[in-house]
Amino acid sequence: MPPNRASWLMAKQALNSIVDVAPYTIPSANELVIKTKAVAVNPADVGIQKLGILLNDYPAILGCDVAGDVVEVHPTLAEVYTPGDRVIGAASPLKRKDGKYCYSAFQEYVVLKTPSIAKIPNGVAYEDAVVLPLGINTAASCLFAESTLGLEVPSIDGLRSRRGKTLLVWGASSSVGACGVQMATHAGYEVVGVASKRNHEMVKGLGASVCFDQSDSTLVDDIVTYLSGKEVVGAYGAIASDSALNAMCEILDRCGGRKLVASVIPGAEQKATKGVQIVTNFTSDIGKSEVGKAIWKWLTIAMAEDWIKYMPQSEVVGEGLQRIQEAIDLLAEGVSAKKLVVSI
The missing domain is CATH 3.90.180.10 (Medium-chain alcohol dehydrogenases, catalytic domain)
Known part of the structure; x- marks a missing residue:
């Protein structure tokens, strides 16, 4: 050896x-x-x-x-x-x-x-x-596991069937956020990102339809307005921020969609407000799940076919x-x- x-x-x-x-x-x-x-x-x-x-x-x-x-x-x-x-x-x-x-x-x-x-x-x-690796596993465990948001996984044929459903991703320029934006987009969901203004073009380049400035004083109101009339499947909190959790809870409460946040923060469940449920990816062992198998099969093909960006x-x-x-x-x-x- x-x-x-x-x-x-x-x-x-x-x-x-x-x-x-x-x-x-x-x-x-x-x-x-x-x-x-x-x-x-x-x-x-x-x-x-x-x-x-x-x-x-x-x-x-x-x-x-x-x-x-x-x-x-x-x-x-x-x-x-x-x-x-x-x-x-x-x-x-x-x-x-x-x-x-x-x-x-x-x-x-x-x-x-x-x-x-x-x-x-x-x-x-x-x-x-x-x-990519940790970002892929973390995002997948928040987006696709049955115990979290339970979204449909991306197709290995590369087709992006438009589902007419919208996902909010907070911290979209982070490692786990960027992977989430890409996978959700490839799975056919519209992604609404939140990130620093200087990173907006990067986030939109990963597939997000729009990206909001996390430091904007009218951020919550602006997102609620944008989401009006859309079928919102929930939110993915990709950064460790209590203020972001509070904002996501308020947005989901006001926009009338699914009231569920998947967060990467341990113990975030206790910080839910306004009747919105918060779950964490720690409830799912992606490495032992069918979701994990499906995502890494997709990732292998996505890398070979140049579908994914190394961001x-x-x-x-x-x-x-x-x-x-x-x-x-x-x-x-x-x-x-x-x-x-x-x-x-």
Whole structure:
């Protein structure tokens, strides 16, 4: 087995990670191992390190987005993947095998599990493709799971049958928001986005019909006016903001559509107002669901057929496991409409 190294967080809320050896893990059924070529950092990584949320077992390896080359394939996947394939995958520090953080992204060799794997087309850089995995899974779990909004998934034939239904996406220029805009649009829904004004063209380029300025004093009234007469299927809260939750509840209450918000904020259910229900994506394990299988099947085709855009645009912070801490610190300071990436 090849030697492995990882970016380790040695204790809860440790200020800095260190690079050290890590075990190499042989894949089990429906798994493969990749040699990491690029990783992206996410708010979850910031939350785990800076706030001490989600994880209790340390030392730990973080990271949810990874791209690389397949090096070992379990026989159950031998007809689909071969060593040398370029893939992206949704990694997870929340899952372990025999106590090992083998599914976490911030290491040289990562175990990935189906269905959350997709081949990278020729001509697409690892650093661009790696912006998608967590965003795809998070958005899919909010939009398509039965326990959340339960929308229809995109068709693998590429047809966008207009459903005559409208979805509100708040935080549409974020990573999970951008993926949600694209998937909902491909599934045939009209998307109404909310984002900073400087990101409106990006959001509309992803498929949104219109995008409203999140800082506009008349924002709620303007959205209610736009949604008048439309069949609203609910709202997707793609950013961690209590004020956004309040605004979405007011909008859905006033526009007369479906009174349901799917949020990425843990515990958001307790913040519902005006008779609007809030659910979170934590009720759905997309990696084990039929929705997950359908979305990653669609994503593989969407990437191959160039239907999907690799957005938000990647910004490469540097190269090597030792640069991951810098990327996490930069994300903690705040970024807009871009995703911080480290080449490995």
